Amino acid sequence: MIKLNQTHDVNLTSWVTSANTNSDFPIQNLPFAIFRRKDQNEALRGGVAIGTQVVDLAALAQLNLFSGIAKTALEAARQPTLNALMDLGVEANSALRLSLSKALRVDSPLQAELASTLIPQADIEFGMPCQIGDYTDFYTSVYHATAVGKLFRPDNPLLPNYKWIPIGYHGRSSTIGISGQKFHRPIGQTKAADASAPSFAPCKRLDYELEMGFFVGKSTEMGQQIAIETAEQHLFGVCIFNDWSARDIQAWEYQPLGPFLAKSFASTISPWIVTMEALAPFRAKFTRPESDPQPLPHLSSEHNSEFGGLDIDLSCFIQTQAMHQNKQAMTQLSQSNFKYSYWTPAQLITHHGSNGCSMRSGDLLGSGTQSGPTFEEAGSLLELSKGGKTPITLPNGEKRTFLEDGDTIIMRASCSKQGAVSIGFGEVVATVLPAKA
DSSP states (O other), X not given: OOOOOGGGOTTOOBSSGGGSSSOSOOXXXXXXXXXXXXXXXXXXXXXXXXXTEEEEHHHHHHHTXXXXXXXXXXXXXXXXXXXXXXXXXXXXXXXXXXXXXXXXXXXXXXXXXXXXXXXXXXXXXXXXXXXXXXXXXXXXXXXXXXXXXXXXXXXOOSOTTTTXXXXXXXOOGGGEEETTEEEEOOEEEEOOTTOSSOEEEXXXXXXXXXXEEEEEOSOOOTTOOOXXXXXXXXXXXXXXEEEOEEHHHHHHHXXXXXXXXXXXXXXXXXXXXXXXXXXXXXXXXXXXXXXXOOOOGGGOOHHHXXXXXXXXXXXXXXXXXXXXHTTOOOEEEEEEXXXXXXXXXXXXXXXXXXXXXXXXXXXXXXXXXXXXXXXGGOSSHHHHTTTTTSOEEOTTSOEXXXXXXXXXXXXXXXXXXXXXXXXXXXXXEEEEEOOOO
């Protein structure tokens, strides 16, 4: 069980002054990433965000300022991926986070030493935070599932198993990229309703999906189950996740086995991983309508009911190629919140491992599109354009039903609550390129 501790104290401020006002990365956050300085032949290594700066964890490790389990975690965090840090588990990660918090606080005796490890975030580039061995995408928004189900199966939008088990599919990790990703429009087989045979051509109904991604922390062995009471001991942290989708390819291929090539061509993650501990102030109750089936015992606990949800505000923006060329700002498409999720992160990893499937540090669990109960909270163009039937008019007069070449999608996430310091996830940005000939 991850609880509030001194790192969440609202009175904490940092000697890194940019962290103290209107920052995604105050001292109460301290997310992790893999980075190096731009245009320099440096090795990738771990870093922690504080205001507009990043703490170089490899440089910090050389100073030999930490001890015990925090030192062990720091040695793992200085590596080119965060897998080893993730696998150390909650206790070690919490110890490192506490040591960093103390060192970055106002009046810290370690200020001079820590200052030598800071690099402006404007001067860095990111690597993938970890080696993602396996990737599973879930379907946790009942609002998204119902809306999409009505488009594909008007007479049977929500299948009967949806409210009993977290629905998911195994995706492809090789095409997951970091924010800044540019990918080519996928080519695939589609079939028009009035056609006698399918055709093979570039996707015409390209879409984004506004999701959160959950990174597995401590690994499990094959055959080992994860109890709901200890599930979060196996979760390291959270990122923003854009799971790109080719809706026309999807419509033709998805029956009987579900998503395949419509989903495997690209996915994009934000570079900063906000730890589960940092999210402790923003936990929410997990409830179901009384008329719905309640989770089976292995997916239910008192703690999960009281604190299993996460109150995370989500927003999605677009900047078209024309907007970029004319120096016009991005415009918002929708906003939602992860609290609408029908399943909690603990339930996702518990269910995933319930058959004895081994979970490995760095594995990624996608939440599925996070749509809310109102139209403005839809997490995809498929919903916003009502299946492509109602174009969206942008402020510059352009229209969209689905994405066009040159479109850039920007997603952001943040947490705010009375009595807590607001934190953010940064953003995830990616651009659609024309299909390869």
